[in-house]
Amino acid sequence: MFKTPDFIQLGKQVRSATAEDVEHALNATRLSLDDLAALMSPAAEPYLPKMAARSSEITLARFGKTTQLYAPIYLSNYCTNRCVYCGFSADNLIKRKCLTIEEAEKEAMILHDRGFQHILLVSGEAENAVDVEYMEAIALRLRDKFAAVSIEIQPMSTEHYHRLFLAGITAVAVYQETYDRNLYKKVHLSGKKSDYDYRLETPARVAEAGMREVGIGALLGLGDWRAEGLAIGYHLHWLRKKFWSTAFTVSFPRMRPATGEFEPLEIVSESNLSQLIFALRLFDQDVGLIVSTREEARYRDGMLGLGPTRYSAGSCTAPGGYGNSDGDAEQFSVGDHRSLDEVSAIIREKGFDPVCKDWDCRFQITDY
């Protein structure tokens, strides 16, 4: 199984890079993890425009003039975990809700009518509310109506992931939040999520179960972002070697104001976030890079074509929020409030094709 290198060491590795190392990485065609460390380093900051140009060139060659679009559906905000940074944390006094299968389908059809063909089902961790049977039932309802249905829910067993794959689920995202084991313990106070290793091993279980795509990432604003970025690189590199027929994506959730008193422990600027994105693109030419509506419209527009390959749009982070937007019980508030049509228009204006459909759930259903 994957073992995260010592986190302090990762931080040191990143900070020891020189301008010469950065130039070496910029000129290399096949980048090593040392090259990635150099690109994440403070020494790389003056090279940001050069990194952007190279990242843009690679993204264009590998993904073409396209940007994929999706929207999340929050199924449930019940949660048995106590995580200091999250609006759904068990201690928070918020209105809790878990959509019925019918309500979930209704939410999905609202997004369908707005033009979405790729949806991401999200929930807190509460196995008596959201379990494999519940997810399977929703997948069976939605698989004929959407091109791709992916999930971001609590970690599951390989067997349960395989059941969901056969039901039509295409991809699973599970973020480590922080690769720093000590910090992980401090911010995950109780609940199943407090088991660092079980979470770390989840992407491998997802891949083993046959899912087409696995999403990894870290929550930016908890730990040292440069070391987190390098840890993501190590994890990705390990996963690539072991699961060569799985596609991988990386997300960059940067902390937004959430219910509760939590303030980010580390400030990650837009410039830092961009460096992280460009560095990963140079390191892995084919990894999908996702920027959600956590980021503001101005930033997302600026980053089009420079590295990211997939954007969410028109998102609401409260269960049932598309049909009934009363504005509370959100996981976090979004930074880009534009609709799918508005985001698509900007993508076109920039000379890219907004892509809503890039698969068909029916292709993977064995008993079709």
Next chain:
Amino acid sequence: MLTIAGTEFRSRLFLGTGKFSSSTVMADAIAASDCQMVTVALRRVDLDNPEDDIMKALSLREYTFLPNTSGARDANEAIRLAHLARAASGSSWLKLEVTPDPRTLLPDPVETLLATEKLVKDGFIVLPYMNADPILALKLQDAGAAAVMPLGSPIGTNQGVLSDSMVEIIIDQARVPVVVDAGIGAPSHAAYAMEMGADAVLVNTAISIAGDPVAMAAAFAKAVEAGRTAFVAGMGQRSKQASASSPDDGKLSSDLGFLA
């Protein structure tokens, strides 16, 4: 004229439809290329929807529609995609792609052969995308492939025909048309493949991400035509030694004085 499965093609340039900035640019590039066969990824289109952007932009009266199974990771997935495509489009043409590695998108020889055998039996006109492996080409041909599509170099890399010594063998041995697919990054690469005797080439990335895709499509059309004309005209032998264009002088000759 190029004939595949009884259908004649005046143009020997096939186009892919991915990575374009819009369906309009794609349609304009296709028109400028003068091609008659276009391949479309089934994963990207909604064949049940008459309003689908890409399908609306393609006039199916003018082009042979060659759906491809892009994204299929094994034979079973490819077979399922093929049947869904035929049910929705009514066309039996199929570009078979089985690519288990999402990074390199290199074709799986074992699964491609299995899927070809099954799909030919199911009545499809199968054009398999394959590595430049001459034995595999023969086996696919024996399994009933209507053409074979060896790659020039890894897809999307624009590196040209790096597999030329193998492609040449495939061309020499084939009973079915050989379409060089993937890696063709410049009109000169396309001309080179055609000079070698390829029956056609398939181009996508080099056109779709060009500064001016429409002009680039026209450039490819000319290159393919030039390469084909040169092949038919009969290319001179390649040689490492210089030889004068007016023969007879200075040529190396062996002393045969020992002959009785």
